[in-house]
Amino acid sequence: MIVSHEHRFIFIKTRKTAGTSLEISLSRYLGPTDICTPISAEDEAVRRELGRGPQNFRGPIWRHRPRDLGRWLRRGHASLYYNHMPASRVRGLLGPRTWDDYTTFCFERNPWDKVVSAYYWDHRRDTAAGREPGTPFSDYLKGRRGLDVRDYPLYTIRGQVAVDRVGRFENLAEDLRQICLQIGIDFDGWLPGAKGGFRPRDREYRDLYTTADRELVARRFRREIDLFGYVF
DSSP: OOOTTOOOOOOOEEEETTTHHHHHHHHHOOOOOOEOOOOOHHHHHHHHHHHHOSBSOOOOOGGOOHHHHHHHHHTTOSSSSSSSSOHHHHHHHHHHHHHHSSEEEEEEEHHHHHHHHHHHHTTHHHTTOOOSSSSSSHHHSSSSSTTTTTOOOHHHHHTTTTTSSSEEGGGHHHHHHHHHHHOOOOOOOOOTTTTOOSSSTOGGGGGGHHHHHHHHHHHHTTHHHHHHOOOO
């Protein structure tokens, strides 16, 4: 995630929505006091050549409320700001005045498509070797990680959308251009395509679903589907 004091924006990073590519691209416009959280070593190598790496994401643990401290430590967070951080915690650390004053945004994706993207990413060793994933898609959905890409809790607070703009992955470049225009960044349209290339290009996400799979995803992502009008 990113907090830019220089351009007065907050980017909430959601899952399987080109979030890492967005971070790398936006890091080119960051100043020395802005907050940017770490990404993988491979992606950091790309980011360091073009912009700022992770910075200003650590902080004193005493800033957490005591009732949150145990859960925070159990989850292994040693930093104040981290990858896929929910809006509620970012707002709590920055304060409501800063949150309301800055432009806040994230991206969302058709959930049926998103789950398939996660499936191929989690089985990237198979796909990189030219094999089909070892776990059938229906079995993957039934597993613990199968539906663990739900982003609604990241950009909502108490069930209400808390960010100013939710861009669409399906319209990524244009929505990002409009957001950058709003925050005063002369965006050149460049995105690195990080974490891509593991999903077969000739495979439609609909082809993987049974009727039961489709309904399972519909139940899990009901609020996103209702909110943005996604269809299978």
